[in-house]
Amino acid sequence: MRTINFAKRNFKEIIRDPLSIVFAIALPLFLLFIFQQIKIPNEAYNIENFTPGIVVFSFSFITLFTAMLVAKDRTSSLLIRLSVSPMKAVEYILGYIISIIPIILLQNVLFYILAIILGLKFTISVVFAIFVSILVSIIFIALGILIGSIFSEKASSGISSIVVQFVCFTSGMYFSADMLGETFAKVCKYLPFEPAVNIIKAVMNNNYEFVTLENVIVFIIYTIISLVLSSIMFKKKMTSDNK
Amino acid sequence: MLAIETNNLTKKYKDMTAVNGINLEIKEGELFALLGTNGAGKTTTIKMLSTLIYPSSGVAKILGNDIIEDRQKIKEILNVSPQETAIAPNLSVKENLEFMAGVYEVKNKEEKINELVEMFKLNEVLSKKAKSLSGGWQRKLSIAISLINDPKILFLDEPTLGLDVIARKELWKVVEKLKGKITIILTTHYMEEAESLSDRVGIMSKGNIMEVGTTDELIKKSGAKNFEDAFVKIATGGEVE
Ligand SMILES: Nc1ncnc2c1ncn2[C@@H]1O[C@H](COP(=O)(O)OP(=O)(O)O)[C@@H](O)[C@H]1O
Ligand SMILES: [Mg+2]
Numbered sequence: 001m002r003t004i005n006f007a008k009r010n011f012k013e014i015i016r017d018p019l020s021i022v023f024a025i026a027l028p029l030f031l032l033f034i035f036q037q038i039k040i041p042n043e044a045y046n047i048e049n050f051t052p053g054i055v056v057f058s059f060s061f062i063t064l065f066t067a068m069l070v071a072k073d074r075t076s077s078l079l080i081r082l083s084v085s086p087m088k089a090v091e092y093i094l095g096y097i098i099s100i101i102p103i104i105l106l107q108n109v110l111f112y113i114l115a116i117i118l119g120l121k122f123t124i125s126v127v128f129a130i131f132v133s134i135l136v137s138i139i140f141i142a143l144g145i146l147i148g149s150i151f152s153e154k155a156s157s158g159i160s161s162i163v164v165q166f167v168c169f170t171s172g173m174y175f176s177a178d179m180l181g182e183t184f185a186k187v188c189k190y191l192p193f194e195p196a197v198n199i200i201k202a203v204m205n206n207n208y209e210f211v212t213l214e215n216v217i218v219f220i221i222y223t224i225i226s227l228v229l230s231s232i233m234f235k236k237k238m239t240s241d242n243k
Numbered sequence: 244m245l246a247i248e249t250n251n252l253t254k255k256y257k258d259m260t261a262v263n264g265i266n267l268e269i270k271e272g273e274l275f276a277l278l279g280t281n282g283a284g285k286t287t288t289i290k291m292l293s294t295l296i297y298p299s300s301g302v303a304k305i306l307g308n309d310i311i312e313d314r315q316k317i318k319e320i321l322n323v324s325p326q327e328t329a330i331a332p333n334l335s336v337k338e339n340l341e342f343m344a345g346v347y348e349v350k351n352k353e354e355k356i357n358e359l360v361e362m363f364k365l366n367e368v369l370s371k372k373a374k375s376l377s378g379g380w381q382r383k384l385s386i387a388i389s390l391i392n393d394p395k396i397l398f399l400d401e402p403t404l405g406l407d408v409i410a411r412k413e414l415w416k417v418v419e420k421l422k423g424k425i426t427i428i429l430t431t432h433y434m435e436e437a438e439s440l441s442d443r444v445g446i447m448s449k450g451n452i453m454e455v456g457t458t459d460e461l462i463k464k465s466g467a468k469n470f471e472d473a474f475v476k477i478a479t480g481g482e483v484e
Contacts, residue, residue: 012333012334012338083294
């Protein structure tokens with residue numbers, strides 16, 4: 001399996017350069033902790049509501065470091081070697097995704113452990129939420145591949161930071177989108193981040209009033225588009241980089 | 244069958260012609276050197292022949308397979324050691340070999356890796372991270388990796404560029420061991436490398452193949468005293484004597 005082989009290599013690259021993972025895990029953990037210390041009179045900050053937001057927020061860092069990994073790979077002469085080999089674009093994309101999933105799992109487990117310490121009730125729904133989160137994370141990895149395929153390593157980190165900010169504002173994790181007006185709220189509904197939070201919230205709380213069918217459809221469409229775009233862009237850039 | 248056959252193979256970058264309609268015939272098992280100064284078009288030629296870039300025009304066949312139509316098939320039977328050392332920096336030497344064996348889905352993986360470790364004497368650095376190795380070792384690893392899929396055709400792009408005399412001689416020995424077993428196309432701008440390793444030499448200048456022949460033939464043809472003079476005469480079209 002060329003895909004697994006490539007994923008194994010990526011995973012080794014990631015964990016041997018662990019600074020970025022530490023960031024992707026430590027910062028959200030810190031935020032989760034801090035916001036539970038100061039009692040904010042807003043439902044968004046209840047542990048049941050805030051934890052799914054933190055999970056999605058942490059995924060935006062996954063976008064960041066996937067983008068940097070891909071951008072770095074693109075400039076290394078190793079890619080010349082791989083471009084000559086029979087590896088296909090799909091195998092690269094899947095290889096990147098699979099290599100990052102263990103890190104997603106680690107993030108999630110740590111977040112929920114802290115959330116439970118901070119008062120979240122442990123039920124089987126938490127375990128389901130972790131599984132669903134892994135599916136939700138795919139779009140963030142795909143976005144990372146897309147950004148890393150288009151931009152240089154330096155520019156990638158900048159562009160990905162925009163994604164991080166975007167997630168903060170449009171996911172409803174810190175405040176309900178309604179607070180910034182009707183139009184803004186509407187826009188958020190048709191961006192992938194609020195639906196992502198809603199999906200995890202619904203599964204984690206075993207309360208499907210948090211999510212609408214529309215949310216799920218919007219989210220799936222964005223995931224598919226990101227996957228397709230990232231494959232096309234990666235392949236395109238791989239041949240043009242070698243020119 | 245010819246290992247490589249090109250017909251008017253051309254690569255243009257905007258208004259700059261990097262490779263200008265070259266015609267080459269390289270026999271199976273031959274070690275063919277492309278000799279030329281910097282910017283002559285050697286790397287561009289190799290990139291086209293190894294499926295890395297598309298030619299602007301012209302045709303090329305690798306063991307009878309068209310480089311555009313039969314791309315996927317060609318990828319299985321050739322390999323390249325690129326001009327810049329191409330290794331995974333955070334992986335050890337062993338892991339690099341294992342990784343590339345996986346990329347090519349090599350069947351007898353362990354056996355193949357052991358064979359290459361033996362051949363390139365990589366034992367002493369086997370567990371070292373690739374990025375911590377000296378330039379000479381990195382180059383050796385890069386070349387070893389390019390043999391992982393038992394290629395029928397091997398492209399070595401400036402294999403000894405930037406190496407010291409001893410490392411260079413060591414690499415020559417390895418290349419000599421491969422000679423005759425597989426077809427090798429080696430690019431270089433060192434005359435003595437072309438002279439001592441190759442069966443035939445193609446002299447490239449400004450995107451053109453100026454002459455092809457054994458070093459003796461080229462010396463005779465140009466009327467020069469030695470190969471270096473012959474090269475200068477041929478590469479400059481006789482302008483520099
Ligand atoms: N991607 C590219 N864009 C524009 N010009 C290029 C590109 N790649 C190579 N060239 C030009 O083509 C010529 C041949 O380059 P190259 O094949 O690398 O030469 P060599 O390997 O013999 O030193 C050079 O003048 C180089 O500047
Ligand atoms: Mg070159």
